[in-house]
Amino acid sequence: MKASQFFIATLKEAPADAEVISHKLMMRAGMIKRLGAGIYNYMPMGLRVIRKVEGIIREEMNRAGAVELLMPVVQPAELWQETGRFDKMGPEMMRVKDRHDRDFIIQPTSEEVVTDIARQELRSYKQLPKNFYHIQTKFRDERRPRFGIMRGREFTMKDAYSFDRSPEAAARSYETMFAAYKRIFDRFGLTYRAVAADTGAIGGDLSHEFQVIAQTGEDAIIYCPTSDYAANIELAEAVAPAAPRAEPSAAMVKTLTPGKSTCADVAAFLGLPLTKSLKSLVLATDTRNEQGDIVGSTVWLLLLRGDHEMNEVKVGKIEGLKNGFRFATLAEIDEHFGCKPGYLGPVGLKKPVKIIADRSVAAMSDFCCGANEEDYHLTGVNWGRDLPEPDLVADLRNVVEGDPSPDGRGVLAIERGIEVGHVFYLGTKYSKAMNATFLDETGKPALMEMGCYGIGVTRILGAAIEQGHDARGIIWPDAIAPFTVAICPIGYDRSADVKAAADALHEELQAAGIDAILDDRGERPGAMFADWELIGVPHRVVLSDRGLKEGQVEYQGRRDEAATKVAAAEVVAFVKGRLKA
Amino acid sequence: MKASQFFIATLKEAPADAEVISHKLMMRAGMIKRLGAGIYNYMPMGLRVIRKVEGIIREEMNRAGAVELLMPVVQPAELWQETGRFDKMGPEMMRVKDRHDRDFIIQPTSEEVVTDIARQELRSYKQLPKNFYHIQTKFRDERRPRFGIMRGREFTMKDAYSFDRSPEAAARSYETMFAAYKRIFDRFGLTYRAVAADTGAIGGDLSHEFQVIAQTGEDAIIYCPTSDYAANIELAEAVAPAAPRAEPSAAMVKTLTPGKSTCADVAAFLGLPLTKSLKSLVLATDTRNEQGDIVGSTVWLLLLRGDHEMNEVKVGKIEGLKNGFRFATLAEIDEHFGCKPGYLGPVGLKKPVKIIADRSVAAMSDFCCGANEEDYHLTGVNWGRDLPEPDLVADLRNVVEGDPSPDGRGVLAIERGIEVGHVFYLGTKYSKAMNATFLDETGKPALMEMGCYGIGVTRILGAAIEQGHDARGIIWPDAIAPFTVAICPIGYDRSADVKAAADALHEELQAAGIDAILDDRGERPGAMFADWELIGVPHRVVLSDRGLKEGQVEYQGRRDEAATKVAAAEVVAFVKGRLKA
Structure with a gap:
């Protein structure tokens, strides 16, 4: 490709509304162009990256035995009504009516349509397993x-769906996809982690997120540097402290703590470590009758160590809290504790509540908690002596750096990631709702076991840039760079030698299957180099009259500190040697 | 590709709602699956064809210097309001509101968005010419x-848009695209014709449709078998008869023609050739004030020869009729002719009307027309003698087979076609509405000259099948077949020799870059052959124990009457020799 036949539109400054570095750099490199809130044109430079990402995904999906098809963007509402998601999905699902006033949706995902295909096409166990995927435009009307394109409204997603005859077979399909995803992300050349994720109501352990590691990532990734353990924060287990609870060594004392209503303030005021203070969270659950009216409420006291945070997903799995919970009202708190928040605790309740303690809390002794009296806390509190053992001990909290790894093989570390892929075992959630059955070996209809597997194609671009950039611009991995090599001739329009050498190199690289762009725009060297560094092309070859007279060209990798002189005759071989396999 | 790893779903019968052969065959071959009215899933077999079509388009567009980008499916209404098309486009443009109640449209085409990109990105004449294209999902809510996919609602289109600094430069861009389209359609391997089309208000002659020839086509294509002339029926000029008008030879006579109100009936009743009868069409135009209220109307009498049909596009170009016309009401007809339709004519009007005669009509003598009296016609009518010469003589009619070619190099023939591509010079229609200017050589802003170039990607599939099929199924051209070669082993699961030979052939063909599918499903030969004939794979190689013992395999082209025995060792070379370049 010659630059003059392409479209290069770099900017000195990013637009003011670009918040994150990937958004800024994509705008400055002319890869995307905003059309509306969360809606972008993919400009030629950006589209090349998308096509390379899609190409790798397609090859590996096909290699794994998945079959590509294409499901429509505009989908009839009927199928979404079958699963109930037409009502359940919030306003992020865009709804539209056709000229006959019939309801349609702009697809945010395609479980319904693919299950409709499967129930019609996959009629016998002999046709299973089957995995259908497509790479298609999605729309989610984010609030x-x-x-930029990291949380846009229109985006491209690869979504695959597997159909199996049994949970065991579905687990094999899951493993096949998991392995394919590892190959895909390996080939992208990105640093990533496959982390275990929560499976929600489905249960089991077949859910993994593929996270691209980046300091700016929205997600906390928990991993053990000395083992394979990796999970997202929702799932990562906080194991019980290894040491048994210490014997009481202090008496329970009520202490004045005027205006100190947070654990941190109280601990500082009293000169106690934060790990000795107790955080009291008051939740409530409602009982409803068949009409949906609230007919009763239960109040729960959740206890966490002062330095820990509640994990909503874990709390949502507690028996009694599974069907939804809320924070208690001030009236409910006053009714049970006789005190306002900030000074609550499990000792001396006005009216009994269910007490659930985090595993760390159950191991605490001589701790400090609210006295259920304004401006007062208790110190030297001990389970069994000053109050009964908690009704339930459970894992209620987010893990923190340094917690023991659940696999017992080290301590946990935390890094930030950007979720770009997800593999998930669906069970019979959709096949049941849509009656997607096949005839098993005995000729009886059975529900298909499903899995779904997504990759945010356009999101990969943002994640790759968050991971790979420096002050000069983007640093693409070889496999997904818009161009692999930038040929930068100095004086292409003035020197016949430079022009001939640059043209020849361009042809040789192309013939070797290396995606090179020849910058024939006649820009000054500084501007030319700045463009390709901003755009992030990983390899650059500079040709000049002076160098060519000495039979040399200059090679510089995008991450290299300085250029390397290479014999002109050997530059193709040299570049090949620098490419990632 | 092995069939067991793919998805093959052929049907014995097409669904009842499939009207045309391409729809029936695509459904039976498992290429598409209906999701809703005019909305289809592209199943794996169909998607392979789409990808090959897209691949050829992409290569040739790039070769022609066009640059690919990707514009969104969901587009903000604002841009469409700038050009006025948000209101002008009828209900076929799907409109949708986002969660903030802002208006969006599902793109039917992308002139507005690409012009918005151009006015921001193309600021200098040095950046021109530029041609942007994308291959993207479109939606048109057809009534x-x-x-099937020939007139669906959701479809894939390649649309390109050129930007130039002058009409002359735009004409060069047009020619470049015209040449690229010829290469694209040549490579598809389809029989097609590039036909001149009407340019509407833009004027000039830069509009061509690319029509795939098929008896079932919706469009009439006019061409001259002895020259290059080709045009669509809207445009094809009906030249004036070469022979001058004959002198009158009969007297004008009023004749009773009871109940005969059509030209055909009257001519048959009177024993006259239809070419001697006159068809009178009464049109009206309205004058409106600034509020849009009708403040006056004009009545027009259009005269055609009895065997000719009115051409609305041509009539719409007549001065006075350019801004729209309608058929006159019965009241208006009575007011001017004093008679009801069926017996109208240009002689003896009650109130004067503007008379416009087709060129053929102006050359008629001794003709027959309505007498403006119920149940009566006039015969032996002659211009100049019985009535004044018409106010205007113009080309008002569709050409018919046998008309002289406008290029004077033969007579016209008519065939049927399916429009799958269109190249069109837009002038400044959009750049003016959206103020898309660039700075010219003198530093002054000037409007960009635009062209647009579409190819209906998914429609190509339907058109190719309408052109290529027989009683057994589809016949794809090599270049866009889902697979080029079907390898059909007889007893793949029983004979180690057959399996080894089939696997080896599969590998050899793949290594030679030939897209082969190995049918390892274990189907009986009859069912296996029927499947690949229905699917339309153009080349088939059959391997059997018996043949292999004699060192032979059987080759059969999809259009061949019978199979050819080929030495097993030479089959790859043989197949290569049978492939279209």
Whole structure:
């Protein structure tokens, strides 16, 4: 490709509304162009990256035995009504009516349509397993689209769906996809982690997120540097402290703590470590009758160590809290504790509540908690002596750096990631709702076991840039760079030698299957180099009259500190040697 | 590709709602699956064809210097309001509101968005010419979607847009695209014709449709078998008869023609050739004030020869009729002719009307027309003698087979076609509405000259099948067949020799870059052959134990009457020799 036949539109400054570095750099490199909130034109430079990402995904999906098809963007509402998602999905699902006033949706995902295909096409166990995928435009009407294409409204997603005859077979399909995803992300050349994720109501352990590691990532990734353990923060287990609870060594004392209503303030005021203070969270659950009216409420006291945070997903799995919970009202708190928040605790309740303690809390002794009296806390509190053992001990909190790894093989570390892929075992959630059955070996209809597997194609671009950039611009991995090599001739329009050498190199690289762009725009060297560094092309070859007279060209990798002189005759071989396999 | 790893779903019968052969065959071959009215899933077999079509288009567009980008499916209404098309486009443009109640449209085409890109990105004449294209999902909410994917609602289109600094430069861009389209359609391997089309208000002659020839086509294509002339029926000029008008030879006579109100009936009743009868069409135009209220109307009498049909596009170009016309009401007809339709004519009007005669009509003598009296016609009517010469003589009619070619190099023939591509010079229609200017050589802003160039990607599939099929199924051209070669082993699961030979052939063909599918499903030969004939794979190689013992395999082209025995060792070379370049 010659630059003059392509479209290069770099900017000195990013637009003011670009918040994150990937958004800024994509705008400055002319890869995307905003059309509306969360809606972008993919400009030629950006589209090349998308096509390379899609190409790798397609090859590996096909290699894994998945079959590509294409499901429509505009989908009839009927199928979404079958699963109940037409009503359940919030306003992020865009709804539209056709000229006959019939309901349609702009697809945010395609479980319904693919299950409809499967129930018609896959009629016998002999046709299973089957995995259908497509790479298609999706639309999710985010309330606050942001971060450029990282959380846009229109985006491209690869979504695959597997159909199996049994949970065991579905687990094999899952493993096949998991392995394919690892190959895909390996080939992208990105640093990533496959982390275990929560499976929600489905249960089991077949859910993994593929996270591209980046300091700016929205997600906390928990991993053990000395083992394979990796999970997202929702799932990562906080194991019980290894040491048994210490014996009481202090008496329970009520202490004045005027205006100190947070654990941190109280601990500082009293000169106690934060790990000795107790955080009291009051939740409530409602009982409803068949009409949906609230007919009763239960109040729960959740206890966490002062330095820990509640994990909503874990709390949502507690028996009694599974069907939804809320924070208690001030009236409910006053009814049970006789005190306002900030000074609550499990000792001396006005009216009994269910007490659930985090595993760390159950191991605490001589701790400090609210006295259920304004401006007062208790110190030297001990389970069994000053109050009964908790009704339930459970894992209620987010893990923190340094917690023991659940696999017992080290301590946990935390890094930030950007979720770009997800593999998930669906069970019979959709096949049941849509009656997607096949005839098993005995000729009886059975529900298909499903899995779904997504990759945010356009999101990969943002994630790759968050991971790979420097002050000069983007640093693409070889496999997904818009161009692999930039040929930068100095004086292409003035020197016949430079022109001939640059043209020849361009042809040789192309013939070797290396995606090179020849910058024939006649820009000054500084501007030319700045463009390709901003765009992030990983390899650059500079040709000049002076160098060619000495039989040399200059090679510089995008991450290299300085250029390397290479014999002109050997530059193709040299570049090949620098490419990632 | 092995069939067991792919998805093959052929049907014995097409669904009842499939009207045309391409729709029936695509359904039976498992290429598409209906999701809703005019909305289809592209199943794996169909998607392979789409990808090959897209691949050829992409290569040739790039070769022609066009640059690919990707514009969104969901587009903000604002841009469409700038050009006025948000209101002008009828209900076929799907409109949708986002969660903030802002208006969006599902793109039917992308002139507005690409012009918005151009006015921001192309600021200097040095950046011109530029041609941007994308291959993207489109939606048009057709009132009556039909013919499968030939007139669907959601479809894939390649649309390109050129930007130039002058009409002359735009004409060069047009020629470049015209040449690229010829290469694209040549490579598809389809029989097609590039036909001149009407340019509407833009004027000039830069509009061509690319029509795939098929008896079932919706469009009439006019061409001259002895020259290059080709045009669509809207445009094809009906030249004036070469022979001058004959002198009158009969007297004008009023004749009773009871109940005969059509030209055909009257001519048959009177024993006259239809070419001697006159068809009188009464049109009206309205004058409106600034509020849009009708403040006056004009009545026009259009005269055609009895065997000719009115051409609305041509009539719409007549001065006075350019801004729209309608058929006159019965009241208006009575007011001017004093008679009801069926017996109208240009002689003896009650109130004067503007008379416009087709060129053929102006050359008629001794003709027959309505007498403006119920149940009566006049015969032996002659211009100049019985009535004044018409106010205007113009080309008002569709050409018919046998008319002289406008290039004077033969007579016209008519065939049927399916429009799958269109190249069109837009002038400054959009750049003016959206103020898309560039700075010219003198530093002054000037409007960009635009062209647009579309190819209906998914429609190509339907058109190719309408052109290529027989009683057994589809016949794809090599270049866009889902697979080029079907390898059909007889007893793949029983004979180690057959399996080894089939696997080896599969590998050899793949290594030679030939897209082969190995049918390892274990189907009986009859069913296997029927499947690949229905699917339309153009080349088939059959391997059997018996043949292999004699060192032979059987080759059969999809259009061949019978199979050819080929030495097993030479089959790859043989197949290569049978492939279209």
